[in-house]
Amino acid sequence: MDCPYRRELEVALRVIEQAARLSQTVLPDTDKGAVEKEDNLGPVTIGDFAIQALLTSSLHAAFPGDMFVGEEDASALRADAVLCDRVWTTLCQTVDASSSTGCVLPTSSSDMCEAIDRCKNAPGPGRVWVFDPIDGTKTFLRREMYAINVALVVDGQQTLSVVACPLLSPDDGGKNVESYLSNGSVDPTGRGSLYFAVKGYGAHVRPLFEGKGLGIAIGATPRRLSPAVASQPFRPVTCFRLQESALDDIHRGIAERLGVVFPGNDLLGWVPRWVLLATGHANTTVWVYRQRGRHAKIWDHAGAMLLFEETGGVVTDVDGRPIDLLAGRTLSKNFGFVAAPTPESHALVLQAVHDVLRAKGRLDLLEGN
Structure with a gap:
């Protein structure tokens, strides 16, 4: 190259x-x-x-x-x-x-x-x-x-x-x-x-x-790797029942709201998950932690996210903010992840996340609530 x-x-x-x-x-x-x-x-x-x-x-x-x-x-x-x-x-x-x-x-x-x-x-x-x-x-x-x-x-x-x-x-x-x-x-x-x-x-x-x-x-x-296609159905990747920090019921509810299979691709490691997003085997992921004070580690995401972004993918946190890689070893300025293949599809997934959190009474996980 x-x-x-x-x-x-x-x-x-x-x-x-x-x-x-x-x-x-x-x-x-x-x-x-x-x-x-x-x-x-x-x-x-x-x-x-x-x-x-x-x-x-x-x-x-x-x-x-x-x-x-x-x-x-x-x-x-x-x-x-x-x-x-x-x-x-x-x-x-x-x-x-x-x-x-x-x-x-x-x-x-x-x-x-x-x-x-x-x-x-x-x-x-x-x-x-x-x-x-x-x-x-x-x-x-x-x-x-x-x-x-x-x-x-x-x-x-x-x-x-x-x-x-x-x-x-x-x-x-x-x-x-x-x-x-x-x-x-x-x-x-x-x-x-x-x-x-x-x-x-x-x-x-x-x-x-x-x-x-x-x-x-x-x-x-x-x-x-081919660019992400906006019109394709959502294909999720997540980790189900293997991480104590996750809210499996919330993740399932978001999948149901979007009308997609759950869990779909099911991997423990975050880096393989970003790889699947980049290859098109998956094209969306959501991660909501149990508490606002729980944050990701930089080594699980830095670089691996770039693979997906270089195919056109969009990555933010649950609040819709870009991921801040200057926050420290822990990504303390971000809460969770939302990723989708295009800006338009990302907006749909992000809205589904917020709707499900409100419907399930988890306002404590939404910024400003």
Whole structure:
């Protein structure tokens, strides 16, 4: 792709390919070294730690003046020498750090922990790389759908997106798909998919692997994702009965108001959900949290949203506001999400959200009430 961020894109693509291969090496393990995070927001595995270290070390070497934001921190590794050694061994044994890949490994397990902790920043102005090393860790533990998310945000604006979905077929998409995807949907060919976008230059997809093995499909020709079609029926993607923060009854009521199947596509990870929206397998999503004080995390959305927006999709919060990526690690200036393929369809979905919240007596979730 010939664009102002060509070097950034090339480096990010090569590194995320190696990160995806690492994840697939860990995926079959019964014991993935999972530990619960101190904030009780889910597990973290040796895959999460190793991939964040790889992404940070490699992109810091290429762009030393940039800032980094990532989901994980190294406190659990510093407290558990055995776990730390497992992560370090995984990195050293699975990543091709030759000059052709652009990957740079930490120099030691201690340096690895420092690389992971380099991502503890809050986003600010300037160039900020945002990582979710494994989005959908709970499903990753079950060998189900997950994604690796890399984004470059410049002065609060999504500029570049690279997403690997090792279990999602690059052929899943299009405007006439009849099936719905779930966490257990796995690409039978083993190719997986790699998505990328630069703001103003469209979104693209290509196979991630050559096939059943872990050989990377480096020479595969990308396909540009088609623009969203305003007249097509709504095809939802959501997460049903798997997240305590969700209001499943509200989400069902909105689907009924719009006259669409519920839940439709049903995925835990937010990054795969944005991918389905970009490919056309889905074209709308709504997320209303149980409380106004609950907010999303930047690494679940930055960059991945750009894939959908580059097909013409519109993304706001439940109040109709643009997503503010300068608010911090938590998107504290926004409440929930509403996404649809065009401005006109977005207005319809947003109105349905407000109507259902009022009908169900949840005025506390509407701004100004």
